[in-house]
Amino acid sequence: MTAEQPGRPRRGPGASLATAGRPGRTLPKAITSPTRAAASTVAYAVLAAVTIVFLLPLLWVLFASVNAEPSLRATPPSQFTLEHFEAVLTPETMFIPLWNSVLLSGGAAVTTVVVSVLAAYPLSRFNLRFKRPLLYTMLFATGLPVTAIMVPVYSMFVQANLLDSRGATTLFLAASSLPFGIWLMKNFLDGIPVELEEAAWVDGASSWQSLRLLVVPLAAPGMAVVGIFTLVMTWGNFFVPFLLLKSPDYLPAAVRIYSSFGQYGAIQYGALAAYSLIYSLPVILVYIAASRALGSKFTMGGALKG
Amino acid sequence: MASTTVAAPEGRKGGTRPSGRPSARRGGVASWLLPLAPALFLMLVFFAGPIIWTVWVSFTNAALTGVNAAQPEFVGLANFTELFADPKFREATLLTVVFLLGSGVVGQTVLGLGLALLLQNRHPAARMVVSTVVVGAWVVPEVVAGLLWVVFLEREGGLNGVFEFLGAAPVNWLYTAPLFAVILANVWKGTAFSMMTYSAGLSEIPSYLKEAARVDGASTLQVVWHIVLPLLRRTIATTLMLVTLQTVQVFTLIYVMTAGGPGERSTTLPLLMYKEALQFGDLGYGTTVALALLIVAGLFSAAYVKMLRPEEVR
Structure with missing residues (x-):
């Protein structure tokens, strides 16, 4: 100006x-x-x-x-x-669903981080013949709507007798965030100079050792992004546990809040507001902490911008 | 960095590699297959499997219960002809397109880009307040957003409060205009994403270009139209693509707010898929709707991959 x-x-x-x-x-x-x-x-x-x-x-x-x-x-x-907080802070309405949410999203986040670091390492470091198509498929899969495959996934769960299994639901949530996780991790590992590992190899370290002792510590910020991303996405996910989990004891807060306050539920506005606050607070805190710690990189724009 | 090997032909064996990555032979097949195995297993079982199954089932008369559940028969293209002849499907497709155009394209893109443009060069405090509130709406989980908007749009709710304040008659939004209601809610929820990507894109436009145009006598609008938007084209294209992929699959927000009703008036394709397959137990039909959704999203996703192609994959 x-x-x-x-x-x-x-x-x-x-x-x-x-x-x-x-x-x-x-x-x-x-x-x-x-x-x-x-x-x-x-x-x-x-x-x-x-x-x-x-x-x-x-x-x-x-x-x-x-x-x-x-x-x-x-x-x-x-x-x-x-009193609204008192009313909803009971084991049945709040603590058990929140704990279920922690199990689901924590499990999915840990699985996604571990599996995507492991997968991203050879994709970043080795010249594999199928690497290019695999990466394109992965990028393509990040765009596919999880909603659209939920009906077949539901049928699969019914046939494999996995319905209402928390482990299988966690694995599915992890699998659905894997394409994005691997893609992000691979780009992150590309930014770590291979010379460091070459030095380690000269000193006699195996690929596995250099991954464990050198790459993983250096890739920690990338792993944090993948983990937090998965955590926030699964914490808010309603459709997947809504379809795949049945017993009330297993339902996470996302489904519980709908069944308690949804369209035909009782109209307790105070309790709904209190529940919404408590349920949303963890993601908001994680988001604030992450955007502080990781700077603008985390604000999705950086991660997904073309 | 690793970019030194970009030009190296793939799959070349031997030690003549200029620098950088070791060949896969170092440590044998296990060295790359072992770490890749869990990812491949999970994605094949939970991602590729269901998609292939979707394609197969949409050619059969599979059902959740009854005879057809045990022994589904191959029915050829019957599901598809039934689908295209079905007014419900056409209606849902139309509603999905309106929802996409209204909330994804017009709402999020215009509002997101507008906010990003308006926020440029504003006071840091103003920038912070606006983006905190807009991003706050984005961080809130989808179920909560849906419930909040049910409350906000009730007859006695906040939006009618604003209407009363302006002297207009209150409207029962969720009943009179269910699609408009879910579009509003989705704009509220999704604008932050577009705003952030456009802000990032805008910050990369060198300011001397805008200054040069201003010196030449261009007005603010002319600068935006002739300088900023053309330079932002790539960001707009990729963001629009991601927003489209996001918007066609919105289920939770609509389900929580209207459950597709009243009647079928906000039943978009994901809602139709859910109702047909899981409430009415017609897996074949529901899966065919899912396949239609997958094909549309797949085309957009492929276009997205193509747009990113030149520099991202190496």
Whole structure:
């Protein structure tokens, strides 16, 4: 913006020619000009309006969860109370489903990280004949909708007698995040100089040793991204456990909140808000911590941008 | 770095490799097959298996219960002809396209890109507040987002509060305009992703290009239209592709908010698939819908891979 002031060294030769040809044309567009100020005001007004609309549903949760007489509007609580939290913080409604969520998403995240590091290593380091098609297939698979294969997966689970098995559900969740995990891990390992490993090989280390002692420690941030990504995705996943798990004791919080407060459930707004808060809090905290620790790389844009 | 071997022909054996990666022979087949095995096993069993099974079942009359559950028969293209003749399927396809265009293309892309553009060069505090709120909506789990929007769109809910404030009559959104309701919710939930990718893309556009255009007398809109958007084309294409893949498979949000109703008025393809296969037990039909969904998504995914192709895979 400052380039419009005369005499700035940043101006290219073409730019000065153009200004010279039409003196005065660009001057009103300086940052202090009324049109720019007006444009800036409009921009802030639009941003404020959008932010308020985005904020309203979120505000409702915060207010209704501590409001003694919660309504459907996002109004500040008339009387502060914690009874909604007390009401939902019981083993049956909250603790068991949360623990099931921890088991499912933790298991899926650990499996995904371990399996994708193992798979990404040879894909990054060796010249394998089938590597190219495999990587393309993997990238292709990241785009395939998991929703679309859920019906066949359900039938498979029925036929293999795996329905209501937490282990199999965890493995399926891990498998569905593997294409993305391996792809990310492979790109991450590509960034670690192979010279380090060559030095280790010269010193007599095997591939396995160099993977374990050298690559894994260096790849820790990449593993964290894959793990956190899987964790957040599976924590919020509703459809997979909704179809594959049946007994109420196994249901994670995602399904439990729907069966308790869903369309035909009781209309307890305070309890719904309190439950939503507690259930969402872990992912929000993990997201904040991860974006702090890993910087903008984690904000998905970096991971997926073309 | 490893890019030194990009030009090396694949599968070349022997020690003449210029530098970089060792050949697979070092340590034998086990050295690459062993670490790859768990990944291949999981993906074959849980990913490739079901897809192949989908293709097979969509040619049979398999069902969840009854005679056809035990011995499904090959019915050829019957499921497909039935599918295309079925008004329910056509309706669902139309609803899916409207949902995709409304929430994915118009909503998320226009709003996401608009927000990214407006946030450029704003005060850091303003940037932080706006992106925290928008990203907050994105981080919330899908079920919670659905339930929140049910509350927000109720007759006594927040949106009608805004309407009253503006002097308009309240609307029973989930009943009168179910598709519009789920589109709104999906825009709310998904805009952050587009906004973040576009912000990242915008930050890579060198500022001297914009400054040069401004010096030449271009207005803000002209700069955006003639300089920024053309340079952002690749980011827009890939983001649009990912958003499309995301949007065609949205199930949870719609299921929680309207369960496809009232009637069939918000039954998109994933909802139709679920209802037919699991509620009505017609696996063959439901799987054929799934296959249709897979084919559409597969085409988009292939286009996405093609777009990324030049530099990403080595």
